[in-house]
Amino acid sequence: MSLKENLTEAFKELIVKVATGIPEDVYEYINKAYETEENPLAKAQFEAILKDMKLACMRTKPICQDTGTPYLFLEVGDDFPLKSGIIDTFKEALRYVTKKMGILRPNAVDPIYAKNSGDNTGRFIPWVHTDLVPGNELKVNLMFKGGGSEAPSTLVMSPPLKGWKTLKETIIKTVANAGPLPCPPLIVGIAVAAGADMALTLAKRAVLRPIGKRHPDPKVARMEEELLNALNKLEVGPHGFGGRFSVLDVKFEYAYRHPATFAIGVITSCWATRRGSMTVKPDGSYLITSKHLVHEGDNCVVR
């Protein structure tokens, strides 16, 4: 098979895995929440969520009917033989999984002509971020981001002197105001940067980092922990039913800022955070590097 054919197959496998198999970290944290939560209504929600994850895995069905907007975060090696072909290949795989397999709901809508493309591709969709890196491999991070959980996402351009004060207030009020709507418990990405777009992009990218894995900078890591503890005191809980788990984690990222700006981006991601990653070699052989809840025999296992 040619590299393009191999890559198409790789993308199909990754897309199906991400849409139907909850990532290992999310599965473990929801299990932990279910086991430790004492509020009966919140516990009932976690029980339903765990059943849903297992059914999605057993039946190769989407975890949520909102199969989201596709985001690609690529690291393209200098010597990886494909460049624009990577995106074409991904689109082909996306069309196949949407139209031939019926696993993804068509979610790409033209706002000008009010038409759904029917295959999840469209102008600027998938949304792609590319980093150019040394080497000959391609690294792919794929995220399907739900619409409802994107709605509360916030941008605040703060005066720099008030930056940190504004940041604390923004993240707490964003999660509190959203209440049950974005399907908590959430993963919250937050970023500080020079530009508005930078802050939101970095906040979204931060959601890729697994739950429980702290930022490598100890100062940033400590802020993540403080914000996580503070948010869980809100007692929004799963779908607004209270209890100890309003957020699963907080992920902080930053770029250098401009002396006159302090852009704060907040991205909310639902309990059904769907993301996965793989590495592709120049000959098209690939390895899915993220672990998911997958079907094996009569069971679902994390693999």
Place this chain on the structure above:
Amino acid sequence: MCCEVIEMSEPKIYRLKTPLSNDDIEKLRVGNIVYITGTIVTARDEAHEKILETLEEGKNLPINLNGLALYHCGPVARKRPDGSWEIVAAGPTTSMRMESVEAEFIEKTGVKMIIGKGGMGDNTTEAMKRFKAVYAVFTGGAGALAAEAIKKVKDVYWLEDLGIPEAMWVFEVENFGPLIVTIDTTGKNYYKERMEEVMKRAEKIVKELEKKPFPF
């Protein structure tokens, strides 16, 4: 402190069959868990509009909604080789988008239960008290779990015009749930009270956080 009691006591569980009677509905209270067996009908934004337009013109709806449960849902559906429909995933959508028309909808159609996610507002709460209906939430995002309880697609209307997610689907369901009642016929709106409580907590938490010297 109503809500503390509701949260910590074991929730009451009801198993109901459609058509739902006023007696079925009036015994339900916020915090109760319900499983439904029978017929539920989906409608999102556009189907709501279409249903109300049809009634406005004095015409009959393709299905009588009296006593049934309405589900705010845009499913993922695919056709089997024999032409029948398979519901792949069918979790709830955000109910608040329908708030502006739901009171009229309840009055004119006679639905007894509305299922969605995220809660609804004062107009719907008022209409539910007047016309005896309840609002219950299905776990948001749990699309595969919802699909599992849907045993059959009985009908689908306006598919051509509205497309799969917006069409009006008629599902035969078995033990569809858990549904948690958050608006009952006494005028109680669980989420409204809960979210006021959360906002108060938010003020306090922001003040506590302000004392922390970010970045450390």
